[in-house]
Amino acid sequence: MRYNYPLLLVLVLAPLLLVVTPILLILIDFDLFQSLRLVLSQPGVLSSPTRYPWYSVAVVDGVKYIVLRGPMMGALWDSLLLASVSALTISLLGLLASYAAVTHHSSWRVWLACIVLSLPSFPFVDALVLRRLLDSNYGLTSLTKPLGFVLVPSGFAALYVYEVVSWLPLLAVMIGAYAAAIPREEFEAAIQLGAKGLSLLRLFARLVRPALITVYVLGFVLVLDDIxxxxxxxxDPFARGLLAFRAYSYFIESVYGEISLMGIGFSMLLLALTLLTFLLGYKWYSSVSEALSIGKPGTRFNLATKWSIPIIVIIFAPSLIVKAASVAYAFTDKWVGPVFDVGLGSFEEFFSMPNMVRSTLNSSFYALLAVSVMLVWGIPSAWYVARRQRASSIIDLLMSLPLGVPGIVLAYAYFFIGTRHLPSFFNPLNNPSLLLIVGYAARRLPIFYNGLKALVKGVPAQLDEAVYTVGGKTRHVIIRIISPLLLARTYALILYAFYSIATEVSLSITIGGLAGYEGWGHSAPLMYLVPAYIGFSSQRYGGASAVAILFTYTLCTIVATLFYWAISSILGPRRRARGTYKSV
Amino acid sequence: MPAKKVALVVGVSALVVAALIAVYFVSSIREGREGVKLVIVTRLYPEEQEAIRKAFLNSSIAKEYNIIDVEFRKEDYSKWAELSESGYVDGFFVGEKYIYDVLCSEGHLSSFTLKELVDAVKRLDRRYYGMDSRGGYCWVAVGQAVYGFIINRVFLEKHGLQEPQKWSDLTKVDYLKPLLLGESTVSFPRPTKSGTSRTVVHGILQKYGWEEGWRVLTIIAMESSIVDSSEKARDEAAEGVVAVAPAYIGYGIEAEKAGHGAVFKVPKGEGILYLSLAAVASKAKHPKEMQAFILWLLSDEGQKTLARLFYYIPVREDVKGIEWVERIYSELKNNIFNYDRELATKIDKAVTAYFEAALADPDSNMLLKEIGRELALLLENKKIGLSKAHEILSSVGKLLVVKDPWTGRGEEFTLEYALSINDKLKDKEEWAKFYNAVKTAAIEHYRKILDEIKALG
Structure with a gap:
């Protein structure tokens, strides 16, 4: 075993400098105790004064309106309950869908198709669409009127539906990918012993337990952090009371003045909750990360029943409907109430807004640079940890840590160091680009890095040794051996990284537009303009926002493909790399 | 792949990337190259910003002062003072007079120095400009318009409700009925976020008197979904998600155009004329050019553009030729009352803090909704009569007794008390303390009433 102390130092320092230090600086500069005291002493944070009924029924014109609200227990408990119930639902639905998927090749293909179609995210637009679909007057929920009842989700219930529909596709991938790699033997033995139905499902759940726990933890963190x-x-008062939204509101109000202690208090409370949850689930997350290779041929049990495919479709139907409606929204002239005028008006609107078009270019450009940073940062880290070198567990933890840091907390931290501790070039009020690129890279690195790590593990360590034997250095191993072999299989990973960076919300909505977002020359990302314009007029700009997101996905696909092609050509012939990988 | 091909691929890729980066950065710095780009903080929304930007950039004044672009930024009022001192912005356009008065009195505005502008301001009526302590002009009104409300008839019809004629009509118990379906009758923006909301709140307090005004506001808040902007309120009323939303005439007409049952009305005798102002930031990079922009707003062309785009009445009496605007406003003449801006300025911090804590805060507002819903249920089940319901509503909206965060004594939130604490609330931490005190009192009060109502059921 060779020790690479300089590399170790760099790999430890990078996450410490870019993620941990900015947050620590806030803790040093502000009176954390005082800010938490202010937050926790505010009425309504630890307990709710209202006992509003969880549900109620009203009859209008012979139709029963069943208003589902859910609980209100105070900002802290509401946020925790929403996160935990949503995460639990996502885990269970993901489990069921994955179980149905691995039973047969055909159901696996349906599962994969559902995932691919529902995975692209349309932030803010999908929430807007879901709101309209849930409208009791003209939405999908009103279709039950002839049956004499209408379900009206609001408060907790509406947010719960939104969070599950939004995060299910992304998180279900993890369970499915993990399930595809589980050993067949135990399962087959159980079948031979006569296990079926629920007992098989229980066994399946036991086998994918690490993935289930991981999905629960990540779902919990994502929902808690969602803005x-x-x-x-x-x-709805429930939505405005949630911790992340309160932290966001205080951030927006204190951008040009003194940073609010209440804002710091809410952020740190959020950070404590997400970090604690993440650290508790880290053991399972770490073990699951290696199975993240979608589409890889894996375990199929030939158990398909007539229910397998319908179950998968039903589970993903809400997400698919929302995504389809979000795409369809782009092809409307306007959508007001029940009126849905098909046309290209939204495209015209989008292309008549130079600042919106510019923001799509900005986001694609930031994604390009952030992915470059992620590759430079991620490949050495993945190699180092995969080869289990000294302190690799610490590096693994540090690389995964951003998953447990809410975006709004990172926004506070970056805003704080950008305005107070760094040269004016880094000040987000002048130029948020640099902080955005670093922040995007840091936030999206964990999943990217874990994908790379799984791939490195597939490369025999003897190849490294061969390089050292002929006098090569670690840099030769990483650049000449590992990178080409990895790049041959990272197109999907790179593409996903582009998409997820271009649609990142928390950093974009906070620091993204601080230097302005008008005209052609601005530096704001798309996810700053979309909420801003939806806020100005959802009727006028909802469709144009959907077009902007579609346009960004198209741009990102082109740029990511060119980027992949270019780096593959530079770092090593793709074919040869693929051939080497296969022969190895 | 042969080495030559690799070199070709690398070369082409590098060229493409370099070209993209060059185009990106060149386009980013394009504006700063040959002339002045003004950065103006505003409350206009993007479409309005673009319309005024285009009109101004085509003007002879823009060319004379070499102004090649204007960037408008729609920012919360809470940021304006710091923005003025930041050096990032040149001035302000549109927004409440109160905000400009505060900025002026705290030294966040530069007084006008451009001779043509000073001369133009001198010719205006005294109510159309503000002066700083040194006698300089620190803001000027460039137009005026009217606040009213958007009413959605589709929503009203669905719930069998009558069209409100005045704000106080919304205190009728009928308007609580939508709460039973999880809906809200009104969409009301937070006054700290919206100038429309701020003015309407002050307007209701002045029109109905302090105590009755708070009663009306409390019941309206009970029926309202509280939102962060007047644009969101406008959209909800335009779409029929709610029946009523406060709005200025421009947004009202915008909502009508959506074609889903929305109409703009001026509440009978409760219309408020507001001034639309402009000023120069204290640390403006381009103070002369910002003044040129204001000069254009006051020119014949600028006044007509404002009338055409935003339904503003000119502040210059000698500007003619926009009869249709004059006609609209002559019809409104009897619906407008004399809104006291000076009083609003003196108590604004206290009023908005009280509104935010007692009526708009998620917990307070949810409790109000719970009371409203329980009342609607009792009425529907005929367990109480109308008079009892109105009696309860009256008690909900009575002035709260707040534990004063500075003395610890219980103080009723009277007009005198609001006047006495207003200045203290300029400090963010003091504001937060007062907010918590009001919220605590509100929750206690509402819970007590809720218990009484539940006992009736």
Whole structure:
């Protein structure tokens, strides 16, 4: 075993400098105790004064309106309950869908198709669409009127539906990918012993337990950190009371002045909750990360029943409907109430807005640079940890840590160091680009890095040794051996990284537009303009926002493909790399 | 792949990337190259910004002062003072007079120095400009318009409700009925976020008197979904998600155009004329050019553009030729009351803090909704009569007794008390303390009433 102390130092320092230090600086500069005291002493944070019924029924014109609200227990408990119930639902639905998927090749293909179609995210637009679909007057929920009843989700219930529909596709991938790699033997033995139905499902759940726990933990953190849903549902007191939305509101109010202690308090409370949850689930997350290779041929049990495919379709139907409606929204002239005028008006609107078009270019450009940073940062880290070198567990933890840091907390931290501790070039009020690129890279690195790590593990360590034997250095191993072999299989990973960076919400909505977002020359990302314009007029700009997101996905696909092609050509012939990989 | 091909691929890729980066950065710095780009903080929304930007950039004044672009930024009022001092912005356009008065009195505005502008301001009526302590002009009104409300008839019809004629009509118990379906009758923006909301709140307090005004506001808040902007309120009323939303005439007409049952009305005798102002930031990079922009707003062309785009009445009496605007406003003449801006300025911090804590805060507002819903249920089940319901509503909206965060004594939130604490609330931490005190009192009060109502059921 060779020790690479300089590399170790760089790999430890990078996450410490870019993620941990900015947050620590806030803790040093502000009176954390005082800010938490202010937050926790505010009425309504630890307990709710209202006992509003969870549900109620009203009859209008012979139709029963069943208003589902859910509980209100205080900002802290509401946020925790929403996160935990949503995460639990996502885990269970993901489990069921994956179980149905691995039973047969055909159901696996349906599962994969559902995932691919529902995975692209349309932040803010999908919340807007969901709101309309849930409208009791003209939405999908009103279709039950002839049956004499209408379900009206609001408050907790509406946010719960939104969070599950939004995060299910992304998180279900993890369970499915993990399930595809589980050993067949135990399962087959159980079948031979006569296990079927629920007992098989229980066994399956036991086998994919690490993935289930991981999905629960990540779902919990993602929902707790979500701003998009509460932003669109803000007219409901429940949504405005959630911790992430409160932290966001205080951030927006203190951009040009003194940073609010209440804002710091809410952010740190959020950070404590997500970090604690993440650290508790880290053991399972770490073990699951290696199975993240979608589409890889894996375990199929030939158990398909007539229910397998319908179950998968039903589970993903809400997400698919919302995504389809979000795409369809782009092809409307306007959508007001029940009126849905098909046309290209939204495209015209989008292309008549130079600042919106510019923001799509900005986001694609930031994604390009952030992915470059992620590759430079991620490949050495993945190699180092995969080869289990000294302190690799610490590096693994540090690389995964951003998953447990809410975006709004990172926004506070970057805003704080950008305005107070760094040269004016880094000040987000002048130029948010640099902080955005670094922040995007840091936030999206964990999943990217874990994908790379799984791939490195597939490369025999003897190849490294061969390089050292002929006098090569670690840099030769990483550049000449590992990178070409990895790049041969990272197109999907790179593409996903582009998409997820271009649609990142928390950093974009906070620091993204601080230097302005008008005209052609601005530096704001798309996810700053979309909520801003939806806020100005959802009727006028909802369709144009959907077009902007579609346009960004198209741009990102082109740029990511060119980028992949270019780096593959530079770092090593793709074919040869693929051939080497296969022969190895 | 042969080495030559690799070199070709690398070369082409590098060229493409370099070209993209060059185009990106060149386009980013394009504006700063040959002339002045003004950065103006505003409350206009993007479409309005673009319309005024185009009109101004085509003007002879823009060319004379070499102004090649204007960037408008729609920012919360809470940021305006710091923005003025930041050096990032040149001035302000549109927004409440109160905000400009505060900015002026705290030294966040530069007084006008451009001779043509000073001369133009001198010719205006005294109510159309503000002066700083040194006698300089620190803001000027460039137009005026009217606040009213958007009413959605589709929503009203669905719930069998009558069209409100005045704000106080919304205190009728009928308007609580939508709460039973999880809906809200009104969409009301937070006054700290919206100038429309701020003015309407002050307007209701002045029109109905302090105590009755708070009663009306409390019941309206009970029926309202509280939102962060007047644009969101406008959209909800335009779409029929709610029946009523406060709006200025421009947004009202915008909502009508959506074609889903929305109409703009001026509440009978409760219309408020507001001034639309402009000023120069204290640390403006381009103070002369910002003044040139204001000069254009006051020119014949600028006044007509504002009338055409935003339904503004000119502040210059000698500007003619926009009869249709004059006709609209002559019809409104009897619906407008004399809104006291000076009083609003003196108590604004206290009023908005009280509104935010007692009526708009998620917990307070949810409790109000719970009371409203329980009342609607009791009425529907005929367990109480109308008079009892109105009696309860009256008690909900009575002035709260707040534990004063500075003395610890219980103080009723009277007009005198609001006047006495207003200045203290300029400090963010003091504001937060007062907010918590009001919220605590509100929750206690509402819970007590809720218990009484539940006992009736």
């Amino acid at each position: 998009g849903g509460p932003y669109v549902f803000q007219d």
